[in-house]
Amino acid sequence: MLEAPFDPVKLAIPFFILAILLEIGLGRLRLARAEYEARDTLTSLAMGLLRGVPALLTAGLVFAATVWAWEHRIFTVPFAAWWGWVAIFFLDDLTYYVFHRLSHERRFWWAAHVNHHSSQHYNLSTALRQTWTGSLVGTWLLWLPLAFLGFSPAQIFIQQGISLVYQFWIHTEA
Numbered sequence: 001m002l003e004a005p006f007d008p009v010k011l012a013i014p015f016f017i018l019a020i021l022l023e024i025g026l027g028r029l030r031l032a033r034a035e036y037e038a039r040d041t042l043t044s045l046a047m048g049l050l051r052g053v054p055a056l057l058t059a060g061l062v063f064a065a066t067v068w069a070w071e072h073r074i075f076t077v078p079f080a081a082w083w084g085w086v087a088i089f090f091l092d093d094l095t096y097y098v099f100h101r102l103s104h105e106r107r108f109w110w111a112a113h114v115n116h117h118s119s120q121h122y123n124l125s126t127a128l129r130q131t132w133t134g135s136l137v138g139t140w141l142l143w144l145p146l147a148f149l150g151f152s153p154a155q156i157f158i159q160q161g162i163s164l165v166y167q168f169w170i171h172t173e174a
Helices: 008-028 038-050 052-071 082-105 107-117 139-149 153-169
Strands: none
Touching: 008 153, 038 052, 052 139, 052 153, 082 107, 082 139, 082 153, 139 153
């Protein structure tokens, strides 16, 4: 399956906004540890909204490379198989760990990742502070082995979205 039937991130956007507003409210009432500053929060929101613009430049390449790897797969993981979703959950998490570690240890990828860590506050809006250059520096290459193992581009895309939605919830002190 090449095309994902849904995008977890797009489905979660209203919940992201509601959660940020709730965190701001709880922080102002001193019921939760949540510091917000208008300019910082607006920067995070703008980076989250506009991160897709540079990704459009590489979307065709990323998709073509993922399809090519999947067409040369060594196994076939059925899209509907429950065990495939369990496997991709753990393999994607491992891939994300490697990506994140490399992004902190290698200057080239740190330069693309550092913006995510540039906020003075650790609140839910900082989760949306995504890099604009990640797709341009090739971080997506780390996920190609999943396609080569037999996970369809749709499975990879959905699992990356699920992972990104999960990452949102761990970016808070509240």
